Amino acid sequence: MNINKVFLMGRLTADPELRVSANGNVPVIRFTIAVSRRMKRDETDFIDCVAFRQTAEFISKFFRKGSAIIAFGSIQVDNWKDKEGNDRKTVEVVADSVEFADGKDQGA
Numbered sequence: 001m002n003i004n005k006v007f008l009m010g011r012l013t014a015d016p017e018l019r020v021s022a023n024g025n026v027p028v029i030r031f032t033i034a035v036s037r038r039m040k041r042d043e044t045d046f047i048d049c050v051a052f053r054q055t056a057e058f059i060s061k062f063f064r065k066g067s068a069i070i071a072f073g074s075i076q077v078d079n080w081k082d083k084e085g086n087d088r089k090t091v092e093v094v095a096d097s098v099e100f101a102d103g104k105d106q107g108a
Contacts, residue, residue: 068101
């Protein structure tokens with residue numbers, strides 16, 4: 001049995017911007033969460049995330065740069081080739097749902 005579940009709590013590094021998918025009918029939002037490392041609180045990781053549909057719309061409506069957020073989802077890894085033919089890898093969290101990590105009125 002394989003399990004791919006992620007739970008992140010941190011702060012948004014920029015204002016999220018709602019867009020639509022290439023076919024024009026699915027709301028999508030990309031955002032980055034700054035997360036302190038568990039054992040070294042003075043070190044921070046910046047985790048790229050993406051959300052779709054109602055989750056994307058919720059983030060767009062209620063979250064801004066600096067907002068504390070909890071994201072639940074899974075890790076997605078995409079391998080691809082750039083224009084020069086070099087192998088590339090993109091790792092991001094696909095957020096299925098999000099919650100406020102502090103009061104809604106604080107930074108949202």
